[in-house]
Amino acid sequence: MAVEIFGVPGLPEIAAGTDLAIAIASAAATAGTPLASGDVVVVTSKIVSKAEGRVVETADVQPSPFAAEWAARWDKDPTVIEIVLREARRIVRQAGPILITETHHGFVCANSGVDQSSSGASGRVVLLPVDPDASARRLRAAWASRGLDVAVIVSDTFGRAWREGQTDIAIGIAGLDPIHSYIGQHDPHGHEFRVQAVCVADELAGAAELVKGNVSRIPVAVIRGYPWTPDDAATIAPVLRDQSRDLFR
Amino acid sequence: MAVEIFGVPGLPEIAAGTDLAIAIASAAATAGTPLASGDVVVVTSKIVSKAEGRVVETADVQPSPFAAEWAARWDKDPTVIEIVLREARRIVRQAGPILITETHHGFVCANSGVDQSSSGASGRVVLLPVDPDASARRLRAAWASRGLDVAVIVSDTFGRAWREGQTDIAIGIAGLDPIHSYIGQHDPHGHEFRVQAVCVADELAGAAELVKGNVSRIPVAVIRGYPWTPDDAATIAPVLRDQSRDLFR
Numbered sequence: 001m002a003v004e005i006f007g008v009p010g011l012p013e014i015a016a017g018t019d020l021a022i023a024i025a026s027a028a029a030t031a032g033t034p035l036a037s038g039d040v041v042v043v044t045s046k047i048v049s050k051a052e053g054r055v056v057e058t059a060d061v062q063p064s065p066f067a068a069e070w071a072a073r074w075d076k077d078p079t080v081i082e083i084v085l086r087e088a089r090r091i092v093r094q095a096g097p098i099l100i101t102e103t104h105h106g107f108v109c110a111n112s113g114v115d116q117s118s119s120g121a122s123g124r125v126v127l128l129p130v131d132p133d134a135s136a137r138r139l140r141a142a143w144a145s146r147g148l149d150v151a152v153i154v155s156d157t158f159g160r161a162w163r164e165g166q167t168d169i170a171i172g173i174a175g176l177d178p179i180h181s182y183i184g185q186h187d188p189h190g191h192e193f194r195v196q197a198v199c200v201a202d203e204l205a206g207a208a209e210l211v212k213g214n215v216s217r218i219p220v221a222v223i224r225g226y227p228w229t230p231d232d233a234a235t236i237a238p239v240l241r242d243q244s245r246d247l248f249r
Numbered sequence: 250m251a252v253e254i255f256g257v258p259g260l261p262e263i264a265a266g267t268d269l270a271i272a273i274a275s276a277a278a279t280a281g282t283p284l285a286s287g288d289v290v291v292v293t294s295k296i297v298s299k300a301e302g303r304v305v306e307t308a309d310v311q312p313s314p315f316a317a318e319w320a321a322r323w324d325k326d327p328t329v330i331e332i333v334l335r336e337a338r339r340i341v342r343q344a345g346p347i348l349i350t351e352t353h354h355g356f357v358c359a360n361s362g363v364d365q366s367s368s369g370a371s372g373r374v375v376l377l378p379v380d381p382d383a384s385a386r387r388l389r390a391a392w393a394s395r396g397l398d399v400a401v402i403v404s405d406t407f408g409r410a411w412r413e414g415q416t417d418i419a420i421g422i423a424g425l426d427p428i429h430s431y432i433g434q435h436d437p438h439g440h441e442f443r444v445q446a447v448c449v450a451d452e453l454a455g456a457a458e459l460v461k462g463n464v465s466r467i468p469v470a471v472i473r474g475y476p477w478t479p480d481d482a483a484t485i486a487p488v489l490r491d492q493s494r495d496l497f498r
Contacts, residue, residue, distance in 0.1 A: 165446045165451070
């Protein structure tokens with residue numbers, strides 16, 4: 001039984017107030033691949049943020065002395081650095097021009113996930129959604145109201161420790177448990193599995209990137225044929241390692 | 250255009266000397282999905298290791314005083330800890346019962362990737378392949394000699410910093426550049442992309458895990474329809490961040 005992944009092309013430019021659930025479902029139908037119950041729909045956070053109006057005019061922002069000084073030292077836009085700091089609850093690493101923060105959500109990533117490159121205009125930046133789980137739940141609920149039982153992942157592209165290259169990971173989820181646990185299960189020889197919990201949400205988000213790409217302007221992918229059990233209590237929270245358990249923060 | 254992922258069921262038990270290229274190709278053909286040029290074949294490192302005889306009898310190993318003391322403190326098998334240390338070139342974190350090492354290959358992972366759970370017998374552990382790139386190249390070459398242009402990824406299941414749950418990642422590769430670079434490219438508005446390099450190898454390995462699973466005993470998956478340009482110089486090396494560039498090691 002194969003899992004199939006395909007992009008959803010033909011989405012309109014997304015702006016504040018765009019009904020994403022309608023836009024995505026329409027684009028998928030127009031492409032000849034209408035959404036179906038059982039699908040996992042992976043949506044790039046950027047378009048979620050745009051639809052939710054999480055775009056900031058940098059001209060409206062007054063940099064703090066700390067932001068201004070660091071920006072000057074590393075030839076960065078001080079207003080953008082100020083926005084990055086406001087989106088953070090903690091700086092995890094500040095080394096040379098690199099700023100790794102822990103966002104208010106608890107994500108550890110570069111520049112609090114603030115995106116200068118895809119704002120559609122100079123002087124504007126796109127922030128991560130305020131509550132990506134809620135964004136995912138709204139999409140799932142909208143499609144459920146049309147009779148579709150679809151899981152939703154809001155994804156972003158993050159760097160990692162130790163390994164070069166970024167990968168797409170899940171920052172919000174609805175309908176699907178992000179962690180598949182093998183705890184308590186044993187192999188045919190009676191050993192406990194070395195692998196105890198797999199973050200399938202991140203694997204699904206990464207798989208979706210393979211068809212979305214970052215230059216193809218296809219911000220939505222559908223994963224079809226992946227078995228999941230509907231769970232309306234699912235959130236991304238179990239994926240966020242508590243600082244007390246984290247050896248690298 | 251969809252990307253398709255399917256498992257290769259029906260592989261025999263793999264032992265030292267098993268010809269993996271033949272075993273995988275035969276199983277895929279028997280399953281009705283013969284390998285085809287353009288496929289990316291993702292092989293769990295465990296069966297590569299078994300085929301290459303990377304299995305150690307713990308009874309043959311004499312623990313060092315350091316290994317013995319730490320094992321006693323945390324109720325671990327001292328011979329296994331000794332093997333873990335021998336597979337490491339550096340201990341990255343040693344905290345409570347957790348041992349994060351940098352392997353001789355340069356991978357940062359728990360217990361040097363030494364696997365107690367899937368050895369097929371008590372008193373034996375499976376090590377990572379000596380040179381996973383070479384393992385991948387041998388498979389690619391064997392299939393090439395039958396006229397198939399297939400990329401190969403050797404995968405393993407690793408934990409990450411900051412996030413709970415493990416994911417499958419690439420530890421060896423042949424035929425396919427593991428990093429897709431966007432450096433120097435610009436979006437339609439003239440901005441440089443925030444995402445500069447995507448580790449597609451890890452996304453492909455993670456996608457494969459979705460059909461392999463850790464209990465399903467399907468250690469090989471085929472990814473079909475993912476576009477890649479054959480590159481016989483490809484190795485996993487560019488994915489391994491140099492310690493001098495790593496803020497978390």
